[in-house]
Amino acid sequence: MKIAAKEIWAALGEIRQKAPVVHNITNYVVMNNTANALLALGASPVMAHAEEEMEEMVAIASALVINIGTLSPAWVRSMFAAAEGARKRRIPIVLDPVGAGATAYRTRTARELIRAIPPDIIRGNGSEIMALLEKDARTKGVDSGASSDVAVAVGRKLHDLCGAAVCISGETDYTIGRGGIFRGRNGHLLMTRVTGLGCTATALCGAFATVMADPAEAAAAAMAVMGIAGEIGVSRSAGPGSLQVQFLDALYRLSAEEIEQRLQLEMEP
């Protein structure tokens, strides 16, 4: 398990060439942005949540992304149905436990999904990841109350228990996989002032998992691309409004040179 700029560039090129269908069951707040980020990346987003069509929709997808940001009983049923369909078809499943720890409903749903159909990648902030295992984890709304560093130990435990690559985003992004741990340092603080960029990162994990065999590598690559496009976006922005625009433009135009020059990704076994 090793990952360099040229591998990320190759994976991005493959996404742009194949335009893999990524099926998202995600929250109302970020649907539009997530779809736009997947399009800017080069993937083909599908946003669909009706129980009546889960099996068929996941059957045309190359990855499934489940985000629990706005739940309801019907959507939870769809999440389980889609996850079962994805597991049968052996396409990668990515889970974003948005707000786990903030309410029992979210914590329980995320844990049940993990137990029933272990995802290939779980991506969240420190508080959310901790809430998946710890009883006393506290989440301040949907923002993280725990530093990524503190959550890494819990992330390792979660990885050991369910086998998923566990990606904990924050100032440093940690991705724990079979071969060790990735530490990514791309990104910018202003990105936390745009809603749903965490959810976007999760969706990008899904896209990269369609072209990279190792889930931890896919997640680390997605976080790096996310962070690099964000940094370029920030450098052209006067605030969070223009960052949304510049981020998508940067993602769409991302070049091998930009990845090469900006990538900050280390791996240790």
Added chain:
Amino acid sequence: MKIAAKEIWAALGEIRQKAPVVHNITNYVVMNNTANALLALGASPVMAHAEEEMEEMVAIASALVINIGTLSPAWVRSMFAAAEGARKRRIPIVLDPVGAGATAYRTRTARELIRAIPPDIIRGNGSEIMALLEKDARTKGVDSGASSDVAVAVGRKLHDLCGAAVCISGETDYTIGRGGIFRGRNGHLLMTRVTGLGCTATALCGAFATVMADPAEAAAAAMAVMGIAGEIGVSRSAGPGSLQVQFLDALYRLSAEEIEQRLQLEMEP
């Protein structure tokens, strides 16, 4: 049935002056963008889907736009209720069969809507239009797998069967109506990298149908305005992020000269 730049300009002027209420039952992904595009055009969007208020809401509208992008049983009931209300009040109905062909639920819902209350305009990509009639049409997610050209024969058949103006968007936009077929060539490939611009086009069809008597003319005019604003937007954009912004600005500021200079619309009987 003929349509020139000055007629499109006159229709746009009438929309800007009257600000007609366009009632949209549309998907979660594009609601915000659709509303913003209708506002930029000069119309008054209403986005409402609750069964409890369909009859009253459609009663204050000058057009109804139904988009099946994110379905659920309750929403389907609202779509039928709104369509019945619109038919009674003789206001134009526009249908966007998003993702028809991708799942049986979408295909069936779109077909049932067409059968129960034939819309005045149906707008979709080639795959979606084909799925409304053909058994073997395949849709790659919600993006088109069929070229517009191939779908035209099916579009003619659909028009003959249900009477609706059938608009098939793609590199060339075909609009089939009572008097013949419009071929529009405005637009730009980058527009396919912004989610929901097809849905926006459908909503604009609704706005133009409030001021133009012939549905095919209204659809062709809407597609032309859409494509021209898109071209202007692309000329000022560095990617799909800025295109979203520039498209709305261009739509808001669209001038007679811009329409005159850029319009590429032919009609044959």
Added chain:
Amino acid sequence: MKIAAKEIWAALGEIRQKAPVVHNITNYVVMNNTANALLALGASPVMAHAEEEMEEMVAIASALVINIGTLSPAWVRSMFAAAEGARKRRIPIVLDPVGAGATAYRTRTARELIRAIPPDIIRGNGSEIMALLEKDARTKGVDSGASSDVAVAVGRKLHDLCGAAVCISGETDYTIGRGGIFRGRNGHLLMTRVTGLGCTATALCGAFATVMADPAEAAAAAMAVMGIAGEIGVSRSAGPGSLQVQFLDALYRLSAEEIEQRLQLEMEP
């Protein structure tokens, strides 16, 4: 009850420093924008509507914002549950009666909410505020058919009946509270061509209510900040597309000087 630029600046500073959690049950159309505006302001938005988690979610919030823009029976139940939770915890409640007057369902829901758990602030356009009391108020879709001036008398009556600060937005924003009436004149007509800026204003009322004790002062301050950021945004925009972007940037960067120079807020007992 008096309010000057330096008090608004102090309140904004406190929001930026404390990042209060504002729980929003709002409509699908504006969720993303509302969250982004709260983030740009410096608050921590939570967008959650599931009955299953209302009690817990409101328990981590410092204010509750209820917006009836897209209703369904399940959401109405959540609105009541959240409002009860907020009342018990004595955090401010803000209500936006979007489209009241347009359909009986909206009018009834807004009135029942006000009766059951009187909010601290009610913010709407003239038609919506009038519909909360008057039988014959007419709303043109979700846009106002009544001038703010006409609605002020009704607003006073509503304030007397339920005790809420009543904010009527329009060319002049009127906020009626215990101590008298605020007249704010910040803002720009182009803001009405961006969907959901009214909803955003309501959410900002919630954020200011977490740091200002008097609800009318909080609402007047929120409307002023909204209007000033809008004016700055318009001055840097070529249309409603760029206004969305520039508004968020201006809100994020808003300075004491900008507030001082642009504030147009009068108060009379």
